[in-house]
Amino acid sequence: MPSNSATVPSAGPREVLALAVPAFLALVAEPLFLMVDAAIVGRLGVVPLAGLGTASSVLLTAAGVFVFLAYGTTSVVARQVGAGSRRGAIEVGAGGVWLAAGLGVVGALVVGLLARPIAGVFGSSPAALDQAVTYLQISALGLPGMLLVLSATGILRGLQDTRTPLAVSVVGFGANAALSALLVLGLDLGIAGAAWGTVIAQWGMALALLVVVLHRGRGVGASLRPHVGRVVGAALDGAPLLVRTLALRAIILLTVYVAASFGDVPLAAYQVTTTIWSLLTFALDALAIAGQALTGASLGGGDADGARAATTLMVRWGVWGGVGLGVIVLALHRVIPHLFTQDPQVQAAIAGGLVVIALAQPLSGYIFVIDGVLIGAGDGRWLAGSMTLVLIAYVPVVALARALGEGHGDVVSVVVLWSAFTVFMLLRGACMAWRIRGDAWAVLGAERPRRS
Template identity: 55%
Template sequence: MTQAPLAAKATRRRHDREIVALAVPAFGALVAEPLFVMVDSAIIGHLGTSQLAGLAIAAALLTTAVSVFVFLAYATTAAVARRVGAGDFRAAIQQGLDGIWLALLLGVAVIAVTLPTAPWLVGLFGASDTAAPYAVTYLRISSLGIPAMLVVLAATGVLRGLQDTRTPLYVAVGGFGVNAALNAVFVYGFGLGIAGSAWGTVIAQCGMAAVYLVVVVRGARRHGASLRPDPAGIRAGAQAGVPLLVRTLSIRAVLLIATAVAARLGDADIAAHQIILSLWSLTAFALDAIAIAGQAIIGRYLGAGDVRGAREACRRMVQWGVVSGVVFGVVLVLARPLFVPLFTGDQVVRDALVPALLVVAVSQPVSGVVFVLDGVLMGAGDGRYLAGAMVVTLAVFAPVAWGVPSWGGGLTALWWAMGLMMAVRLVTLWVRARSGRWLVTGATR
């Protein structure tokens, strides 16, 4: 075998090791987070239907409030990774601290809005008179933990930028365990009901934030970074996050439109849609883990001025995305007789679910490439392009999705529209990746 194939094989192996080392722990941390709500649901579900309904409404509001600020993790990962690639660890930590201070400020602002408006926000969901008080109680108490949740996002971005995804995994698993224990004690032991569950979650989130702060502060002292808030750095972090905020809001709009259209199709269709969306989200977590690895790896290569390394890493991660998508698609098809009965025993729901699920399975390889390229461009700090591309995608998807009922289409047609949405994202991201305009080197973009 000649030297060139041997070198290429060694390069692929190096990238594979990097991807696995970052993506596997990232996947564990991503999966651990939704388990907080699952534990709350399991514990509160035994208190009564009204309490569980109240939790569902409050959890939806909290999830939206936190997910809107996910740019705290993504933008911080890219910025810190660039500094690491450039060999400036002090500046990398300093950049991360700016993100954490921004998270605290945003968290306080969210509390200031949520506490007085909680009844109104709950009312927007049309909660019943019996469920609304529980929703308001849970929302008001849990909102006190939002600053901690946002700090966790920002600090997770810091560690990912430092090429460390294991610590976030350990913290997420530990937080999940503490949350489960406190919920059980407060709800059943102390008889605090839904309020006890909310307090347990707040304490667990604050504990996670405290652990992250200890880790980041130690890194700051080790590398001589200042712990004081830097207004210029915080402002720069906010400005860098605006494009990613636009991207996130556009994605949330796509999901909300899809759910609204499914609701118009009928009860069986919306029930089937919720099941499919849960499965789609689960595969998205796995694919997003590769994207997170992409953010950290690409940011580091570009910070080090290694354009060739960034291109090779991107190419290898795209291959990972395709293979992962094919595997997930095959699993969804072959395993559907096993998991579909776990979700519903209603034959009407199953009849609506299965053909739409096959559409999701077919589109998984496309999703794999989309998630990877999304992560690559985030790692490159190409937020403006990502925002514009997602707005274009939303503009294409919205009229098609809203037209499904009027055209006589059902749930399967709606998920073909979702497939179209992913195809548009693939085209916009692929064009950008091929152009090479994202390959901007240096410690800052």
């Protein structure tokens, strides 16, 4: 008979690496294949690439606002694991899966039916807008699968398993890249081919992960049927992270809006540099994933000292990892643009943005690790409040960036825009540093009170 107990993992270097390395490879797989998509669509010209930039921002927002389905689920599942109840861990995670299914259907309807007015908010040129709408209307069909992937991945991470999501990611995103190449270049379907490749890959990944979760649940006698209390609990646990993510997405969308106001060349360059930034983010976020799982398990098992020790270790690794990534990007900032476009203006703008991104990587490493630790601790209410305050502070910063960048050339526009985004990261980092020094985030027990 399978045991319903779980051993609380110690949070030393070996345990961190055991979680972080597969998480790193899985997280990097996504932006790598998104880069392939961008490179493939980039062969169609500046306008389709600019349209992909707008559409990608919308879709990432639609999925990103529900990232609590992964992050929040990891936290609550890991606390149950730390407390010794693997059956309870899977059952509480199942509530997130059913919530993801419902939210995915609603999101698909909204994005699919309102694709043109939503994409039109960014102020893209009419030609780029048409490309964005085509991509959005097709890709909306994959939103439920995307959200199911988030929730199932959250369960597995909470169970201290980052290898299964890695395997599914590699196969899924590899299929996405192959399908995009076939449909866009082979069958000449244009940007619509890239969208269909994404939809097929998303649903394949969702089904694979759900089969794994179902098998794990049956192994410990867990019930995965819809349960109103668990679904409502998942929604309540995720609400603060939803607010936090909405504020974060608002900051990103404000930046995209300003990029679009500069014209198609800066927008296309911003799309590529954002893809690079996402690759770097996911690389550093591997430590945040380990932080979520280990912090939740440590606090669930009553080990606050272990949580703090792991945090110190991961922060150090995050900062030095950021230094290393920054050096690599700086060394290749004139080479990378040639992988995405042959347009000299876009290449120059991309190179300028990459310099700023490279210099900000150590700060990013610090922020992502602390963010993961606080999410793993279930400190969603504080994260929501602090991100909302940072959003308010960012509005005048990005407005100033628009004034400074307008009319001064494509390279200056992109550099100013990424500089403004770095100011946002500085504000966010200052808030994180203040919070982690105290003890309010380190609440012990199998469940964190929602009002704590």
